[in-house]
Amino acid sequence: MRGRTALLAGGVVLVVASGAAAAVGFGGADASTPPRGALPPATAKVARGTLIQTETVDGTLGYGDPVAIKAKGTGGTLTWLPAEGATLTRGKPVYEVDDDPVVLLFGSTPLYRPLTTDVTGADVAEFEKNLAALGYDGFTVDDEYTSATSDAVERWQEDLGREETGTVAPGEVVVAPGEIRVAELKLAQGDAASGPVLTYTGTTRIVTVALEVDKQQLVKKGLAATVELPGVCGPPALSPRSVPSRSPRRTRPPSR
16 A cells, blocks of 8 residues: 655654754844843743654555465365455464364464474474463473373364364464464465465554665664555554454363
C-alpha cells in the first residue's frame, strides 16, 4: 500500500526531534533611547525547548518480507488451509495433512529431527517451553526429552486428534518467532503436501521508505512513523484478522 510518510512516512510522517536550548533577551541603546541608567534594562526569561524537524516522503505500508513454509514429511494431501490474511497463534494449525494438524510453535530453532525419549538439545528445550506454554505439565522444562515429556506429548496429540505416539516428528510442527500473518497460499486444498505451502509475515505493520542520502541521518530502522493515507484523515483503522472458523477437533481440554 502506498501513502505519504511525515518524516510524515506512508505517505509516512517521521518526526525526528533533537534537543536544543534557546535564549531571548532585549537591551542595548540607540539614538532614541534615554541615557543609560534612566530606565531599568528590559529582560526576558530563557526559554528551553525541543527543536522538531519533519519531512514528508513517500513510503510503502506493509508487513515486511514474506517467509515460506515448506511441507515436511512423507507426503499426503492438504485437507485444510488458513485464509490469506489470517493471524495464527501458538498451538494453532498452520495447515492440515490427511486431517492431521501441523501446528505453530514459537522459537528460533527449527525442528530438524524426531524428538524421542533420551534425546537432548536446544530443540528439545524450545519444544518443552512451548508445550508448557500450551498448558501441559508433569515434566521438567529443560533440554532433555524424558518419559514424562513423552506422556505430556501423548496428551497434546490426543487433544489435536493425532495418533498418540509420544514422539514428535519435524513434519508435525512449524516454528516461527511469534504470531504470524498468512501472506499468500502457494498450494490449494487437495494438493499434495510438497514444497512451499504458504508464505507468512509478522503481524506488525511497518513502513518502508527509500530516502535520499541527505535525509538518511534523520531516521533509523525501527523508528516510529505517522502515516497519512490518500483520502484518509488521521491514523488508519486497522482491523485485526483471525483464523477462519473450523470444526472443533479436541475431545477434552489440555491437562494443567
